[in-house]
Amino acid sequence: xxxxxxxxxxxxxxxxxxxxxxxxxxxxxxxxxxxxxxxxxxxxxxxxxxxxxxxxxxxxxxxxxxxxxxxxxxxxxxxxxxxxxxxxxxxxxxxxxxxxxxxxxxxxxxxxxxxxxxxxxxxxxxxxxxxxxx
Amino acid sequence: xxxxxxxxxxxxxxxxxxxxxxxxxxxxxxxxxxxxxxxxxxxxxxxxxxxxxxxxxxxxxxxxxxxxxxxxxxxxxxxxxxxxxxxxxxxxxxxxxxxxxxxxxxxxxxxxxxxxxxxxxxxxxxxxxxxxxxxxxxxxxxxxxxxxxxxxxxxxxxxxxxxxxxxxxxxxxxxxxxxxxxxxxxxxxxxxxxxxxxxxxxxxxxxxxxxxxxxxxxxxxxxxxxxxxxxxxxxxxxxxxxxxxxxxxxxxxxxxxxxxxxxxxxxxxxxxxxxxxxxxxxxxxxxxxxxxxxxxxxxxxxxxxxxxxxxxxxxxxxxxxxxxxxxxxxxxxxxxxxxxxxxxxxxxxxxxxxxxxxxxxxxxxxxxxxxxxxxxxxxxxxxxxxxxxxxxxxxxxxxxxxxxxxxxxxxxxxx
Ligand SMILES: Cc1ncc(COP(=O)(O)O)c(C=O)c1O
Numbered sequence: 001x002x003x004x005x006x007x008x009x010x011x012x013x014x015x016x017x018x019x020x021x022x023x024x025x026x027x028x029x030x031x032x033x034x035x036x037x038x039x040x041x042x043x044x045x046x047x048x049x050x051x052x053x054x055x056x057x058x059x060x061x062x063x064x065x066x067x068x069x070x071x072x073x074x075x076x077x078x079x080x081x082x083x084x085x086x087x088x089x090x091x092x093x094x095x096x097x098x099x100x101x102x103x104x105x106x107x108x109x110x111x112x113x114x115x116x117x118x119x120x121x122x123x124x125x126x127x128x129x130x131x132x133x134x
Numbered sequence: 135x136x137x138x139x140x141x142x143x144x145x146x147x148x149x150x151x152x153x154x155x156x157x158x159x160x161x162x163x164x165x166x167x168x169x170x171x172x173x174x175x176x177x178x179x180x181x182x183x184x185x186x187x188x189x190x191x192x193x194x195x196x197x198x199x200x201x202x203x204x205x206x207x208x209x210x211x212x213x214x215x216x217x218x219x220x221x222x223x224x225x226x227x228x229x230x231x232x233x234x235x236x237x238x239x240x241x242x243x244x245x246x247x248x249x250x251x252x253x254x255x256x257x258x259x260x261x262x263x264x265x266x267x268x269x270x271x272x273x274x275x276x277x278x279x280x281x282x283x284x285x286x287x288x289x290x291x292x293x294x295x296x297x298x299x300x301x302x303x304x305x306x307x308x309x310x311x312x313x314x315x316x317x318x319x320x321x322x323x324x325x326x327x328x329x330x331x332x333x334x335x336x337x338x339x340x341x342x343x344x345x346x347x348x349x350x351x352x353x354x355x356x357x358x359x360x361x362x363x364x365x366x367x368x369x370x371x372x373x374x375x376x377x378x379x380x381x382x383x384x385x386x387x388x389x390x391x392x393x394x395x396x397x398x399x400x401x402x403x404x405x406x407x408x409x410x411x412x413x414x415x416x417x418x419x420x421x422x423x424x425x426x427x428x429x430x431x432x433x434x435x436x437x438x439x440x441x442x443x444x445x446x447x448x449x450x451x452x453x454x455x456x457x458x459x460x461x462x463x464x465x466x467x468x469x470x471x472x473x474x475x476x477x478x479x480x481x482x483x484x485x486x487x488x489x490x491x492x493x494x495x496x497x498x499x500x501x502x503x504x505x506x507x508x509x510x511x512x513x514x515x516x517x518x519x520x521x522x523x524x525x526x527x528x529x530x531x532x533x534x535x536x537x538x539x540x541x542x543x544x545x546x547x548x549x
Contacts, residue, residue, distance in 0.1 A: 005489075061518075
């Protein structure tokens with residue numbers, strides 16, 4: 001019945017594959033979406049060739065924010081950091097396979113913002129509004 | 135479940151005809167079920183037309199003008215002030231200060247009265263159920279002046295823990311600030327009693343009436359409250375306008391808030407003499423059309439009758455609680471119907487409030503999901519957010535039935 005609540009979204013929300021924390025980790029970052037109180041943290045381990053060997057997310061929030069984090073963490077596992085840095089809004093939308101209005105778009109992009117915060121460091125990260133408009 | 139379109143003594147069908155937006159289809163074939171008046175109410179044609187008329191026929195800046203339009207606009211503005219004063223039974227129209235919203239009204243009190251009267255170590259008592267509007271301004275003052283903040287706790291069932299008040303008052307607070315109706319729990323707090331106890335302890339009392347003033351009769355003289363704040367847009371009026379009621383002697387003793395035009399009597403290069411109350415607190419060109427719109431909103435509310443509105447909103451709330459309780463997985467926050475009105479906030483097991491609101495929206499039902507600007511209260515209950523349905527004079531029991539039907543769809547999706 002529903003294009004937004006595709007099976008993959010509900011499935012990932014209810015049975016996330018990559019929920020957890022990594023200790024120790026090489027990168028860890030967390031952030032909130034104040035609009036609906038979504039919270040996402042992502043922990044990464046990378047090897048000497050700067051490839052993500054393991055990634056986990058934790059937090060709470062709506063199905064879109066949490067499913068997006070689970071899918072994103074899966075996607076970046078095995079990726080080189082330089083490729084992770086190139087990920088953008090279009091990749092997230094393609095990954096989710098749904099159309100999103102302006103409010104839910106921010107739910108979906110929170111995990112990307114967190115990931116970028118982790119791998120770029122704080123200074124270089126776009127706000128959720130900027131990401132949504134990118 | 136059979137439900138009549140009439141609730142209480144209101145002719146809801148007649149009222150609904152005055153609100154053009156209630157005919158809007160939010161999606162093709164899906165009519166709006168507006169259950170978000172707690173965030174902002176809809177506006178009747180009477181309010182829309184009053185503002186339209188002003189812009190078409192009367193638009194001009196107020197005060198200081200001697201031409202006809204300026205005189206008419208000034209008069210209309212001041213007539214509206216008088217209506218608002220009467221609506222809350224203020225002794226004088228001068229006790230009504232127009233601000234941008236309820237939030238700015240609290241900031242005005244904290245900035246002006248607070249900075250002039252509070253010093254390091256002084257105590258302000260608030261409650262755990264405050265909206266951020268009646269919390270953050272005091273936190274800012276605490277950071278600036280070193281005042282202390284203490285809080286009347288909220289009980290498990292969503293009431294103020296009045297048993298904790300004597301100990302707090304024994305610490306001789308300078309001000310007790312509290313909401314008369316919680317925007318999350320719907321709790322109607324014992325306002326008159328808190329004001330009386332605050333006064334006995336030598337404190338002033340400030341009431342956040344953003345939710346209570348739209349939903350029940352308010353009498354500031356009977357309450358004997360020192361300050362009352364509320365917002366036009368939650369009581370059928372336009373956005374961009376709030377009200378601060380203050381006892382005249384207090385307002386007169388307070389220093390100005392913002393500086394600029396209209397708030398002065400005389401200005402020299404290095405000094406000024408402040409204008410009289412209320413102009414002293416209304417720097418710059420005010421929201422003239424909006425004030426006139428609020429005047430029309432007050433006329434509308436009076437014509438329907440605040441007692442009838444209070445009874446209607448309470449009846450809808452009680453009905454909503456009853457129906458929501460039937461839905462498996464729904465957990466409602468706040469006290470029983472006896473102690474609340476105007477809204478029902480809940481969580482749905484297995485589905486985040488934002489998803490719940492999204493699915494309700496597909497069925498035309500507009501609710502709000504989030505922390506409703508009361509993060510500490512949500513923390514207290516150990517939840518990040520809730521879905522809130524809120525009710526007003528134009529809502530019907532059928533609409534609550536539609537809310538409940540749509541909630542069963544949430545269950546279908548989230549299992
Ligand atoms: C209890 C309460 N206080 C204060 C406010 C703030 O109102 P405004 O945003 O119009 O300043 C609200 C509105 O959400 C409220 O519900």
